[in-house]
Amino acid sequence: MNPAGVARVTTGCSEAPILRERGQREVFCGLTGIIWLHRKIQDAFFLIVGSRTCAHLMQSAAGVMIFAEPRFATAVIEERDLAGMADANEELDRVVTQLLARRPEIKLLFLVGSCPSEVIKLDLSRAADRLNEKFASTTRILNYSGSGIETTFTQGEDACLAALVPQMPEASAQAPASLLVVGSLADVVEDQFRRLFDDLGVGPVGFLPPRSSTELPEVGPNTRFLMAQPYLADTRRILESRGAKALQAPFPFGAEGTTAWLKAAADCFGVDESRFTAVTALGRERAKRALSHYQEQLAGKSIFFFPDSQLEIPLARFLSRELSMRIAEIGTPYLHRQNLAAELDLLPEGVVLSEGQDVDRQLDRARAARPDLTVCGLGLANPLEAEGLTTKWAIELVFTPIQGYEQAGDLAELFARPLNRAARLEV
Amino acid sequence: MQLTVWTYEGPPHVGAMRIATAMEGIHYVLHAPQGDTYADLLFTMIERRNKRPPVTYTTFEARDLGTDTAEIFKNAARDAYERFQPQAMLVGASCTAELIQDDPGGLAKALALPIPVVPLELPSYQRKENWGASETFYHLVRALAGPHAPAPGTERPPRDAGRRPRCNLLGPTALGFRHRDDVAEITRLLDRLGIDVAVTAPLGATPADIARLGEADFNVVLYPEIAQTAAGWLTRTFRQPATKTVPIGFGATIDFIKEVAEIAGVDPTAVLAGAPSRLPWYSRSVDSTYLTGKRVFIFGDATHVVSAARIADKELGFKVVGLGTYSREFARDVRAAAESYGVEALITDDYLEVEEKVAELHPELVLGTQMERHIAKRLRVPCAVISAPVHVQDFPARYSPQMGFEGANVIFDTFVHPLMMGLEEHLLGMFRGDFEFHDEVQPSHLGHGAAPAPDQTQIKETEIEKAEIASVVQAVTWAAEAEQELRKIPFFVRGKARRNTERFAEERGLATITVETLYDAKAHFGR
Numbered sequence: 001m002n003p004a005g006v007a008r009v010t011t012g013c014s015e016a017p018i019l020r021e022r023g024q025r026e027v028f029c030g031l032t033g034i035i036w037l038h039r040k041i042q043d044a045f046f047l048i049v050g051s052r053t054c055a056h057l058m059q060s061a062a063g064v065m066i067f068a069e070p071r072f073a074t075a076v077i078e079e080r081d082l083a084g085m086a087d088a089n090e091e092l093d094r095v096v097t098q099l100l101a102r103r104p105e106i107k108l109l110f111l112v113g114s115c116p117s118e119v120i121k122l123d124l125s126r127a128a129d130r131l132n133e134k135f136a137s138t139t140r141i142l143n144y145s146g147s148g149i150e151t152t153f154t155q156g157e158d159a160c161l162a163a164l165v166p167q168m169p170e171a172s173a174q175a176p177a178s179l180l181v182v183g184s185l186a187d188v189v190e191d192q193f194r195r196l197f198d199d200l201g202v203g204p205v206g207f208l209p210p211r212s213s214t215e216l217p218e219v220g221p222n223t224r225f226l227m228a229q230p231y232l233a234d235t236r237r238i239l240e241s242r243g244a245k246a247l248q249a250p251f252p253f254g255a256e257g258t259t260a261w262l263k264a265a266a267d268c269f270g271v272d273e274s275r276f277t278a279v280t281a282l283g284r285e286r287a288k289r290a291l292s293h294y295q296e297q298l299a300g301k302s303i304f305f306f307p308d309s310q311l312e313i314p315l316a317r318f319l320s321r322e323l324s325m326r327i328a329e330i331g332t333p334y335l336h337r338q339n340l341a342a343e344l345d346l347l348p349e350g351v352v353l354s355e356g357q358d359v360d361r362q363l364d365r366a367r368a369a370r371p372d373l374t375v376c377g378l379g380l381a382n383p384l385e386a387e388g389l390t391t392k393w394a395i396e397l398v399f400t401p402i403q404g405y406e407q408a409g410d411l412a413e414l415f416a417r418p419l420n421r422a423a424r425l426e427v
Numbered sequence: 428m429q430l431t432v433w434t435y436e437g438p439p440h441v442g443a444m445r446i447a448t449a450m451e452g453i454h455y456v457l458h459a460p461q462g463d464t465y466a467d468l469l470f471t472m473i474e475r476r477n478k479r480p481p482v483t484y485t486t487f488e489a490r491d492l493g494t495d496t497a498e499i500f501k502n503a504a505r506d507a508y509e510r511f512q513p514q515a516m517l518v519g520a521s522c523t524a525e526l527i528q529d530d531p532g533g534l535a536k537a538l539a540l541p542i543p544v545v546p547l548e549l550p551s552y553q554r555k556e557n558w559g560a561s562e563t564f565y566h567l568v569r570a571l572a573g574p575h576a577p578a579p580g581t582e583r584p585p586r587d588a589g590r591r592p593r594c595n596l597l598g599p600t601a602l603g604f605r606h607r608d609d610v611a612e613i614t615r616l617l618d619r620l621g622i623d624v625a626v627t628a629p630l631g632a633t634p635a636d637i638a639r640l641g642e643a644d645f646n647v648v649l650y651p652e653i654a655q656t657a658a659g660w661l662t663r664t665f666r667q668p669a670t671k672t673v674p675i676g677f678g679a680t681i682d683f684i685k686e687v688a689e690i691a692g693v694d695p696t697a698v699l700a701g702a703p704s705r706l707p708w709y710s711r712s713v714d715s716t717y718l719t720g721k722r723v724f725i726f727g728d729a730t731h732v733v734s735a736a737r738i739a740d741k742e743l744g745f746k747v748v749g750l751g752t753y754s755r756e757f758a759r760d761v762r763a764a765a766e767s768y769g770v771e772a773l774i775t776d777d778y779l780e781v782e783e784k785v786a787e788l789h790p791e792l793v794l795g796t797q798m799e800r801h802i803a804k805r806l807r808v809p810c811a812v813i814s815a816p817v818h819v820q821d822f823p824a825r826y827s828p829q830m831g832f833e834g835a836n837v838i839f840d841t842f843v844h845p846l847m848m849g850l851e852e853h854l855l856g857m858f859r860g861d862f863e864f865h866d867e868v869q870p871s872h873l874g875h876g877a878a879p880a881p882d883q884t885q886i887k888e889t890e891i892e893k894a895e896i897a898s899v900v901q902a903v904t905w906a907a908e909a910e911q912e913l914r915k916i917p918f919f920v921r922g923k924a925r926r927n928t929e930r931f932a933e934e935r936g937l938a939t940i941t942v943e944t945l946y947d948a949k950a951h952f953g954r
Binding site: 023024025026027028029030031032049051052053055056057059060061070072073074075076077078079081082088091092094095098099115116118119120147148149150152360377378379380381382383385386 | 428429430431432433434436437438440441460461462463464465466467468469471472473475476477478479483484485486487488489491492503506510521522523526527550551552553555
């Protein structure tokens with residue numbers, strides 16, 4: 001579906017060749033998704049069943065964002081757990097019992113699989129069933145895998161949401177049409193979108209994940225859903241298996257992306273053109289005004305994306321179309337053509353797209369391209385700065401509210417600030 | 428399984444990375460899934476290094492497990508050798524690769540690379556970061572210096588009288604707590620004693636440097652957690668004596684100088700005479716009187732806590748009320764130290780247990796790691812960081828050693844500053860009840876415009892006291908007047924005053940605490 005309101009580019013990148021690489025990847029594993037998911041679902045707790053490495057990853061990756069009372073923990077597998085599987089299951093039950101005694105307010109507990117628990121084939125779905133019987137009256141227990149052998153960074157959220165979908169109440173076939181927004185958004189962004197949908201007369205609107213695990217929206221054959229995040233392939237598939245239908249749209253980055261995203265819902269719910277224009281005019285105007293501050297600074301500058309969050313393609317589209325940046329390379333861990341169809345159409349022709357990673361080779365390409373700005377993970381940023389490249393931490397683009405009209409300026413600012421800093425410093 | 432929120436140490440392969448990253452000309456090929464690459468950011472973000480750690484991760488995935496992960500390892504090792512051209516290579520497995528049992532050592536041997544390849548066996552499910560670092564350093568030293576060892580039983584030839592004594596500095600690593608500055612400070616101190624440093628390792632050393640460790644006259648063990656095993660092997664193999672004293676604190680620096688002078692056969696008199704530390708005088712200055720008997724809780728790695736306890740007790744006049752470590756390998760040393768201060772050592776790697784202990788002891792100062800900083804913040808107790816694990820701010824731009832005389836100066840400031848915060852206790856005592864100067868005002872450095880902070884002292888009291896009061900039978904009640912009088916007592920002793928008074932009342936079977944009871948109890952216990 002071609003969302004109206006977007007001038008369709010005739011060629012775009014939908015057929016462009018993709019450089020596929022396999023080698024060392026400099027990407028977080030799916031466990032890291034817990035860092036934002038535990039802030040989003042406010043009554044949920046995430047128990048990683050893993051190794052000391054997993055616990056160390058969580059506190060190191062959380063870095064400056066360490067919260068005094070995080071709602072996540074690790075059940076660290078020890079030598080004796082590896083001796084026999086029966087022991088590991090008993091141990092897990094003991095740890096969960098201990099945890100829920102300490103934190104009785106937890107309504108939803110995720111058992112999160114890791115590389116070691118997957119390799120020793122510790123069956124967390126059976127453990128969840130077993131523990132659900134024991135704690136049925138107080139806490140629901142679900143499981144998913146965030147392991148680095150199966151998931152990269154943001155895919156952990158996909159796995160988590162996919163585990164939630166079967167828990168969503170069934171909406172009857174007679175239920176009126178409803179809209180579901182899929183993917184974690186900051187509460188402030190969620191509220192902005194909810195107001196816009198209300199003004200458009202689109203609704204009822206549900207959000208997945210909800211802020212409270214007890215408020216899971218209904219899903220059924222009359223549910224239409226909009227993806228707020230591009231990396232939710234499994235969640236999409238399971239929602240479709242429950243009868244819901246995906247609305248194809250670009251992602252809500254910048255004035256154009258946000259308009260197209262809202263338009264997809266508006267068209268589906270029969271909102272007429274004039275009402276759509278009236279409701280979105282103010283936001284579009286504000287977004288454009290906010291972006292104009294960064295136009296001069298960013299236009300013509302080149303940018304290189306190392307693969308990280310799978311947000312790279314929508315972000316590159318935004319930067320090239322709304323801020324006239326030049327794209328040196330877009331690296332992404334995985335490229336889901338289906339989820340990104342509307343985005344690929346809008347990319348300028350001839351962009352280098354790469355999927356997967358061989359970090360050393362990709363570093364060679366970045367050095368050769370000498371981009372004005374490089375978006376990369378935390379492990380690479382300082383070494384590249386030391387080589388004289390200006391960088392932006394990819395992770396900030398995941399943790400900062402960047403979707404929607406009101407955040408368009410903030411999003412541009414994230415890219416402008418490193419350049420601004422580089423220009424100011426005389427040391 | 429162990430339930431953990433935070434962890435004091437990473438896995439042992441992170442310890443190995445600390446050795447590899449500290450050195451030049453070495454590369455570590457780590458059989459690991461993609462998520463393990465997070466460890467790079469410890470060095471590039473937390474320590475702010477300007478280079479990537481010299482580590483190649485094989486990055487195997489689930490779909491590789493059924494096929495040939497060994498082949499992936501061999502390719503990664505071959506490619507890493509070609510790209511980085513290291514002088515030596517470390518090979519090993521992370522926790523997940525350990526489970527698939529590919530044997531990186533054997534696989535690397537089959538590649539027949541033209542450089543020394545040191546295989547590491549670091550059991551992830553039993554051991555932790557410091558042990559991994561120690562073991563890595565030990566195996567590296569054995570592999571590279573071993574070929575230069577004299578025949579067993581050979582006596583060490585006497586030092587050529589024409590040259591100055593030479594030692595190696597062993598133990599500083601990447602991501603170490605102030606290691607960079609400690610090395611500079613101790614190198615300078617040794618120079619003033621007339622002793623040269625032959626090799627500092629692993630920090631800044633190349634494999635060729637490691638190979639010539641045996642040439643020095645003796646070894647200085649800066650960080651026993653990292654270097655003790657390697658130093659022991661060097662003593663046995665090359666007959667090199669090794670130092671035992673860690674020069675952290677004024678007294679320990681003096682002891683260290685004497686020990687080194689004895690081993691090297693130099694005269695320490697001149698250096699000792701000019702001991703350039705401000706700590707002894709600052710400690711004696713009258714402004715420090717209020718530090719007397721401050722109750723301090725200490726937790727961290729073994730070396731730093733044993734040193735911190737000695738400084739706190741002997742050099743600052745604090746009272747050590749708790750002492751503990753996560754370094755189980757050094758539990759015996761820490762237990763012995765704790766005993767000398769009349770406390771029982773807390774040996775644990777469970778953050779929650781440490782938190783419980785701090786709440787129970789109600790210290791006036793916590794000296795700990797990044798974890799204790801969180802604990803202390805939650806319990807509203809001042810805190811200084813003295814040991815890893817650390818935060819980016821614990822890698823300061825300024826020169827900030829812990830060792831030697833300058834280290835003692837730095838430590839004086841580090842331990843004392845958190846106790847002031849613009850609400851200096853002796854002033855609060857003197858101006859008790861002053862309407863503009865009391866514990867509920869903002870610390871002065873926050874300015875007058877700022878909104879008043881949430882009543883910190885009350886939070887502190889209620890959080891800690893609730894637990895305590897719950898454990899005491901609620902038989903004793905406070906008369907309103909007495910409660911009001913209690914509020915006039917400075918906040919840093921108020922909790923203690925409350926507990927003491929309640930204990931006093933309970934022991935005497937009093938149902939109500941009056942103003943009289945409060946002062947009776949005060950007289951009974953003393954400050």
